[in-house]
Amino acid sequence: MINGKWAVITGASSGIGAEFAKLYSARGFSVVLAARREERLKKLAGELTTPSRIVVCDLSEIDGCKKLYESVKDLDVDLLINNAGFGAVGRFETIPLKDQLKMLDVNCRAVAALTHMFLNDFKQKRRGTILNVASSAGLLPGGPDMAMYYATKSFVVSLTSALAEEQRAMRSGVRIAALCPGPVDTEFNDVANVKFALKGITAAYCAKYAAYSLEKGEVIIVPEDKMKAAVFASRLVPRSLAVRVTAHQQRKKQ
Numbered sequence: 152m153i154n155g156k157w158a159v160i161t162g163a164s165s166g167i168g169a170e171f172a173k174l175y176s177a178r179g180f181s182v183v184l185a186a187r188r189e190e191r192l193k194k195l196a197g198e199l200t201t202p203s204r205i206v207v208c209d210l211s212e213i214d215g216c217k218k219l220y221e222s223v224k225d226l227d228v229d230l231l232i233n234n235a236g237f238g239a240v241g242r243f244e245t246i247p248l249k250d251q252l253k254m255l256d257v258n259c260r261a262v263a264a265l266t267h268m269f270l271n272d273f274k275q276k277r278r279g280t281i282l283n284v285a286s287s288a289g290l291l292p293g294g295p296d297m298a299m300y301y302a303t304k305s306f307v308v309s310l311t312s313a314l315a316e317e318q319r320a321m322r323s324g325v326r327i328a329a330l331c332p333g334p335v336d337t338e339f340n341d342v343a344n345v346k347f348a349l350k351g352i353t354a355a356y357c358a359k360y361a362a363y364s365l366e367k368g369e370v371i372i373v374p375e376d377k378m379k380a381a382v383f384a385s386r387l388v389p390r391s392l393a394v395r396v397t398a399h400q401q402r403k404k405q
């Protein structure tokens with residue numbers, strides 16, 4: 152076992168994941184950088200001040216999740232950040248089914264699989280933290296024209312809230328939280344083919360806010376006041392109305 156503080160970060164090749172890697176490396180963590188684009192991961196590893204390990208894996212496949220877990224078995228992992236994910240804009244039935252199912256695999260199945268694998272190890276050690284990157288989309292009742300993405304992020308929020316309570320009640324020493332940002336300026340938009348109606352926060356600010364909130368013990372982390380207000384407001388009106396308001400906002404993005 153290689154001792155020291157290790158953080159495993161999925162989706163580290165760009166955006167929020169890359170900023171998490173820089174932030175935790177600056178805080179003295181050694182980092183495991185996981186994603187599909189090896190060149191990007193190598194470049195990032197070269198910029199870090201602490202030891203790192205690159206794991207090239209496709210998390211849309213269960214074998215990719217197992218590969219990541221097996222590749223870090225010799226490390227004393229303290230922190231898992233399930234950050235990899237993507238969205239797609241358009242009417243549900245017009246987006247190819249294979250792409251919709253891939254979103255389900257990366258945004259939900261990989262998060263559940265990696266959480267399951269690492270949680271058992273963390274419980275044995277009686278320490279460890281898992282941060283699942285969801286979205287404010289997961290706190291809203293539904294997102295027409297990005298229906299599958301909103302649904303996947305609801306799954307992440309629901310799973311994480313329940314697991315956080317299970318661990319708290321058991322006093323297992325393991326903490327689990329969900330990060331639920333609104334718009335963040337990353338490559339997400341290009342992948343999802345979306346333009347945000349609101350100005351996004353930077354990925355560096357998002358990662359910094361998340362790390363700070365994790366330390367405070369928050370379970371659902373929303374990095375922006377505007378988004379907190381929107382989520383709160385959506386709970387005060389009937390679900391059907393909240394979905395229509397989200398649809399209106401969503402149309403402004405296309």
Ligand SMILES: NC(=O)c1ccc[n+]([C@@H]2O[C@H](COP(=O)([O-])OP(=O)(O)OC[C@H]3O[C@@H](n4cnc5c(N)ncnc54)[C@H](OP(=O)(O)O)[C@@H]3O)[C@@H](O)[C@H]2O)c1
Nearest residue numbers: 162164165166167187188210235236286334335337338339
């Ligand atoms: N940007 C936003 O406005 C926003 C808001 C709320 C939540 N989020 C969430 O934040 C997380 C990070 O997104 P981002 O904004 O930083 O977008 P991004 O810059 O596009 O980064 C997405 C990351 O996910 C990785 N990824 C995607 N598919 C993968 C796969 N099949 N296997 C392994 N890795 C995969 C990508 O790496 P490779 O392509 O190299 O594999 C990339 O590193 C996502 O879960 C997203 O849903 C983003």
